[in-house]
Amino acid sequence: MPALQRPRVGHIQFLNCLPLYWGLMRSGALIDVDLHKDSPERLSAALVAGDLDVGPITLVEYLRNAADLLLLPDIAVGSDGPVLSVNLVSTVPLSSLSGRRVALGATSRTGVMLAQMYLESKVGVTPTYFQSPPDLARMLDEADAAVIIGDVALRALHDAPQHGWTVTDLGQAWRDWTGLPMVFAAWGVRRSFAEAHPGLVKDVHQAFLRSKDLCLTELDEVAEAAARWETLSAAALAHYFRVLDFSLGDRQVEGIREFARRAAERGAVPALPLGGPEFFVG
């Protein structure tokens, strides 16, 4: 009898998921998973390719691959208001961006699509977009605005005033625009893996829920640990972690559906099947 393989589980190596890593560590759950740390877009690709069994998937990639995936209930990374780390940074008023260049950071799919939706449908401008590595100074050398996510976006928030940049928090913008929370990433499991190993998936799901609960009660400790390595203070990090929304309840699911509807209207993703997203039922 061969040894059982631990489930291959993705982990986003950004500050936004550090609380969950803390929870997986403190709860002891790490001993039961084969954890792969990487950037959101690489983890999304690995889950879709079958190189991971369970892991976070950026919303746009989930919508493109919903046929192969189930979502785990009650866990996501999003915001119900400001998110602080998904930002449209502009050197000119947003309303003057028509025909001007907007750099899209290559680390984000969902943030980038949200920015494009917002600029075109809410602000009412039609810029010219180009993909760019997520280096804000260089992006703004070559463009009038830039979309960045993650740690670099969080730091840009603090640097923006001294440069005279305008920062639009896309979590807040979505909330003001639609009244709904924004879900940037959810946790997917491959449908075939869930069918073959429902018990393992249930265990991983429970481990994530326990880890989420545990980290929420210890957010100040997580922030202090993170501050040893980051330029942001423990207080700024604690604020950031509290702003993030790791839940995936009814309102968040409504947010997913609304984003899916608008993205499908743009032809960017297939329509979400009626009643979707489909969840893993453990």
Add this chain to the structure above:
Amino acid sequence: MPALQRPRVGHIQFLNCLPLYWGLMRSGALIDVDLHKDSPERLSAALVAGDLDVGPITLVEYLRNAADLLLLPDIAVGSDGPVLSVNLVSTVPLSSLSGRRVALGATSRTGVMLAQMYLESKVGVTPTYFQSPPDLARMLDEADAAVIIGDVALRALHDAPQHGWTVTDLGQAWRDWTGLPMVFAAWGVRRSFAEAHPGLVKDVHQAFLRSKDLCLTELDEVAEAAARWETLSAAALAHYFRVLDFSLGDRQVEGIREFARRAAERGAVPALPLGGPEFFVG
């Protein structure tokens, strides 16, 4: 000011180091390191190449690269008697191996050299060696004996009787032969990194010592967690973890020196400088 980079730390993804991983997890130390899990020989190569700052290094590779490395005090993976997982498996008596083929598992440098020393200098035979992937059944199809380490060696111990194989535990063989403990891997830090970041190295070292102490008090729990994924029972795993020697005291250092002396006599490694190995002093 850029964010500080967490030290890049290696971790052996074998059962022998699972207790240390448990300790790093339970003590919370994982939050402060960038942990890279891999096989011993790949971690050794990464440390030598500068792709890791701190990590376990197989004794032979340490001896070949002692000029670039310091060892961390009081932590190692070895045995002071049986080790259970570094085995010479033979289908014929060892004394009849002269001129016969012995397969050397490609996952071990130190275990393989110890086996060669033992066969030639203690048993007094001169086999023909060849490198092989660590698949015991195939090795013994093509050879009369095989050297294997790690999880596959541990499982072979349990399978050996039914196949009529003779298993020589090379930790026990070394101890019977020299009276000394055997150190299979120690923890090295790159000398240049230790000079540039002595505080970080001290922190990592303390984290490992705390983790070692913690896991030793919780070995039954570690064994129960591991048994969920391994073919071995929790009791067999607990016995294995207790047999392993994670210490690096005076006797273990004597064991390193004796192995180094014999390996240098064979021309396999440079002589250890007088007073070596050189330790990191935090």
